[in-house]
Amino acid sequence: MQKVLSSKSRLEQIVKDIILDMETKDRLQNGRGNAMLIAGNIYEACKYYELFQAAGFKKCAIVTSYNPNISDIKGEATGEDKDTENVEKYRIYQKMLEGKTLEAFEEEVKKKFVEEPAQMKLLIVVDKLLTGFDAPPATYLYIDKSMKDHALFQAICRVNRLDGEDKEYGYIIDYMDLFKSLEKSIQDYTSEAFSGYDEEDVKGLLSNRLEKAKERLDEALERVKALCEPVAPPKDTRQYIRYFCWENIFRSEEELKENEEKRLALYKYVASLIRAYANIANEMEEAGYTPKEIRNIKNDVEHFNTVRREVMLAAKDDIDLKSYEPAMRHLIDNYISADESRQISAFEDMTLVDLVVNRGVDFIRELPDNIRKDKEVAAEVIENNVRRLIVEEKPTNPKYYEKMSVLLEEVIRQRKAAAMSYEEYLKKVVEIARKSKNPETAKNYPVNINTKAKRALFDNLGKNEELAISLHEKIKKEAPSGWRGNKIKKRLMLSLIKEYIPDESLAEEILLLIDKQEEY
Incomplete structure (x- = not known):
């Protein structure tokens, strides 16, 4: 128990290192990835677990070949400062198991580690799980055990499983200096740790982290620049929207579909760029970049992230603005721009249309700076978002939303013809947005037409209140249960409708309308 390798101060320092990584490394911090710690023996694994618990890091567990049995500690010394290793192992395991059987506990832990990495962030192991355990979220491997050849090869493979675009490789943290010189281990695979392997067997297993990270960042930046090369000068917000969204606001819906592939590539490439940059942002000098290159790259990353965000907002591709994934928010907060994060937060729980409806004309203050400053761009972004809402909602009430569409087109024409002030324009577009989002706010419905379904029938049956209510x-x-998706029951529904609407064509239209109402 007094061995240097097991000294408490050394283990405490490693625990601090790992907890710091959990708080700062991207995949560990955002909960998409997790880690494994290989301890030298079962007793050390138990001591590690105890230290993590004492430090407040609870989402970890031990998985070893040890099976706590009361008979194993009979006759062992106990008492203050006198517990044997066997007694300590037994005590720590019993506390961890909390009354569960070992088998049930390990199955639960492994399932969480693979399926819910944010809930099981670290597994402490010795020999178990180092072969045959497939856990794609595992991203970091901390080695505090003397290993080589097959055992080491298998252990490293635990973190080399791909797991989404934000994991291209795993990370090895070697506390035992198994690789001696990293440079040597990469260049000469048959020395030291892998002396029992042929070079071809382990080629590509290890690479210099900074070299790989620099290569990844350079490629990601080049890919984004190539995609954006055709954007017309001066490559400002207006021109990016023209290239990735629409040239003609009156054809925005059609052009958005035509340009969808380009936008998806933009979102994907910029997300990869941000991850690649975050992965090396604090070590760029060590990776070989000059101070000027570092400044230029940071500016490029900020620029393309802004472009991504503005295009997403203009195209209404982020219908649910929570889609700005928490992981990306974390990277932006920590490595790019606090101001960008502030602008995103305005849309945290609402779409742009929601913002317009809730804030009225004051919504304009919440738009990203580059959009807000260009009134033409701001207007088109608002118009497209309202138009897309109208298109999405039209099947639920065709007549009503056709009217909203006509009103919107007229406002756009008046704006383009400079027939009204910008302030008047904002008031009108806010009114259309509110009526499109909340039709019940329109003042032309009879008192008894008081639900969404009733309003849909009323609007599409020639505003015949009696017919709509009946x-x-x-x-x-009388609607048969489970009629949607059932041909026979749908025919029964059509028969019910035809009792009130003899016209076959109109009856079928109303059936389609009813199908879109959640109320039925």
Whole structure:
């Protein structure tokens, strides 16, 4: 118990290192990835676990070949400062298991590690799970055990499984200096740690982390620049929207579809660029970049991240703005721009249309700076977002949303013809957005037309209040259960409708309309 390798101060320092990584390394911090720690023996694994618990790091567990049995500690010394290793192992394991069987506990832990990495961030192992355990989230491997050849090869493979675009390789943290010189281990695979292997067997298993990270960043930046090369000068927000979204606001819906592939490539490439930059941002000098190159790359990353965000907002591709994934938010907060994070936060729980509806004309203050400063661009972004809402909602009430579409097109024409002030324009577009988002705010419905389904029937049955209410009540009362997706029951529904609407064509249109109502 007094061995230097097991000294408490040394283990405490390693625990501090790992907890720091958990708080700062991208995949560990955002919960998409996790780690394994290989301890020298079962007793050390238990001591590691105890130190992590004492430090407040609870999302970890021990998985070893040890099976705590009371008979194993009979006759062992106990008491203050006198517990034997066997007694300590037994005590720590019992506390960790919390009354569960060892088998049930290990199955639960392994399942969480693979399927819920944010809930099981670290497994402490010795020999178990180093072969045959497939866990794609595993990204970091901390080695504090003397290993070589096959055992080491298999252990490293635990973190080399791909797992989404934000994991291209795993990381090895070697506390035992197994590789002696990293440079030597990369250049001469048959020396030291892998002396029992032919070079071809382990070629590509290890690479210099900074060299690989620099290569990845350079390639990611070049890929984004090549994609954006055709954007017309001066390559400002307006020109990026013209290239990735639309040239003509009156054809925005069609052009958005035509340019969808380009936008998806932009989102994917910029996300890869941000991850590649974050991976090396604090070590760029060590990776070989000059101070000028470091400044230029940071500016490029900020620029393309802004472009990505503005294009997403303009195209309404982030319909649910929570889609700005937490992992990306973390990277932006820590490595790119706090101001960008502030602008994103305005849309944290709402779309741009929601913002317009809730804030009125003041919504303009929340737009990203480059969009807000260009009134033409700001107007087109708003118009496209409202238009896309109208298109999305139209099947639920075709007549109503056709009217909203006409109103929007007229406002756009008036704006283009400079027939109104910008302030008047904002008021009108806010009004259309509110009526499109919340049709119940329109003041032209009778008192009894008081639900979304009733309004849809009323609008699409020539504003015949009596017919709309009668059909509504008939459907609520007699619609067969589970009629959607069932051909026979749908025919029954059509028969119900035709009792009130003899016209076959109109009856079928109303059936389609009813199918879109959550109320039925």
